[in-house]
Amino acid sequence: MCYLKKHYLSHTGEKPYTCETCGTCFSQSGSLKLHMITHTGEKPYPCEICGKNFTLSRSLKIHMRLHTGEKPYPCETCGKSFTLSHGLKNHMRIHTGEKPYACEICGKSFNYSAYLKVHMTSHTGEKPYSCETCGKSFTLSYGLKTHMRIHTGEKPYACEICGKSFIYSSYLKVHMTCHTGEKPYSCTLCEKRFCYPTALKKHLRIHTGEKPPYSCGICGKPFKSRCYLKKHYLSHTSEKPYTCETCGKCFNRSGSLKRHMVTHAGEKQYRCDICGKNFTLSRSLKVHMRLHTGEKPYSCETCGKSFTLSHGLKVHMRSHTAEKPYPCEECGKSFVNRSHLKNHMMFHTGEKPYSCTTFSYFTR
Numbered sequence: 001m002c003y004l005k006k007h008y009l010s011h012t013g014e015k016p017y018t019c020e021t022c023g024t025c026f027s028q029s030g031s032l033k034l035h036m037i038t039h040t041g042e043k044p045y046p047c048e049i050c051g052k053n054f055t056l057s058r059s060l061k062i063h064m065r066l067h068t069g070e071k072p073y074p075c076e077t078c079g080k081s082f083t084l085s086h087g088l089k090n091h092m093r094i095h096t097g098e099k100p101y102a103c104e105i106c107g108k109s110f111n112y113s114a115y116l117k118v119h120m121t122s123h124t125g126e127k128p129y130s131c132e133t134c135g136k137s138f139t140l141s142y143g144l145k146t147h148m149r150i151h152t153g154e155k156p157y158a159c160e161i162c163g164k165s166f167i168y169s170s171y172l173k174v175h176m177t178c179h180t181g182e183k184p185y186s187c188t189l190c191e192k193r194f195c196y197p198t199a200l201k202k203h204l205r206i207h208t209g210e211k212p213p214y215s216c217g218i219c220g221k222p223f224k225s226r227c228y229l230k231k232h233y234l235s236h237t238s239e240k241p242y243t244c245e246t247c248g249k250c251f252n253r254s255g256s257l258k259r260h261m262v263t264h265a266g267e268k269q270y271r272c273d274i275c276g277k278n279f280t281l282s283r284s285l286k287v288h289m290r291l292h293t294g295e296k297p298y299s300c301e302t303c304g305k306s307f308t309l310s311h312g313l314k315v316h317m318r319s320h321t322a323e324k325p326y327p328c329e330e331c332g333k334s335f336v337n338r339s340h341l342k343n344h345m346m347f348h349t350g351e352k353p354y355s356c357t358t359f360s361y362f363t364r
Contacts, residue, residue, distance in 0.1 A: 019039075062084065065083045066083075070083070075088060118139060242256070299313070300316055
């Protein structure tokens with residue numbers, strides 16, 4: 001009868017036991033007793049492995065699962081196990097499709113209350129987590145945490161095969177396909193496979209005719225993100241905001257300056273085992289090795305011609321698209337690449353930089 005009486009309180013909502021310190025009410029005296037410990041600060045249950053103390057014995061019991069690896073709550077549908085019953089409860093929504101947390105503004109529903117909380121920032125524009133170094137703000141604390149690696153240089157995800165490190169685990173996952181040769185992303189229309197999801201997305205535009213969402217207002221070149229477009233604009237403005245403090249040379253990208261700085265160090269730690277040539281950057285050695293192996297990993301999807309460098313394919317594609325992104329400011333004539341424009345400019349300047357050592361006259 002005693003247990004039944006307590007159970008009835010769960011239906012009536014009655015909470016007859018009140019904390020005299022903070023006024024919180026409880027339906028059971030035991031719950032009030034446990035609550036009172038939060039005011040005293042008493043933590044009588046220590047973990048014998050790591051020394052951490054807990055207010056409740058059940059909290060210690062749950063904590064011990066971190067050390068033992070015990071996950072007593074398995075999903076009967078897929079077999080995945082969880083440390084807490086609440087974790088299993090949330091997981092089951094993946095199978096049932098239940099989304100109990102709805103946005104009152106747009107009606108979109110979510111599996112977890114945390115997801116709804118994040119979604120709400122899309123309506124409010126709130127970004128409460130700010131970088132103290134550059135001022136950039138983020139919706140999530142995790143976003144700020146990963147962003148800080150740009151400033152600290154931390155790359156916690158290392159490839160066990162070549163040692164190359166990455167800021168994000170997702171970057172490492174994509175990088176591993178270079179070693180395994182795996183191409184997990186396939187086109188459903190022509191069955192062609194790709195290493196990267198971005199490559200598949202770009203390929204699909206061939207079938208759909210869709211153009212990338214961002215395009216250059218000067219030359220019309222399309223870009224998949226606003227960030228890439230912003231960097232591209234520097235090629236038209238000739239703006240080079242990144243300056244080398246050693247020699248004064250300027251660059252339009254911070255990454256280019258970083259690579260340039262290695263040339264001052266004079267260190268060439270990457271050596272070709274075939275011809276003995278040394279390189280400053282590991283990727284320079286990787287590209288160099290293609291001379292020995294004959295590898296040409298960049299193929300034109302239109303005509304099948306292959307190239308050693310991605311830049312070679314990029315320039316080649318202009319022969320199919322007729323794109324000429326380098327216009328002459330004097331006469332308006334456009335060119336496929338920058339070197340052709342540079343040669344053309346000599347017609348306007350009269351410059352003849354190539355001297356014949358046999359005869360005294362100049363020739364181009």
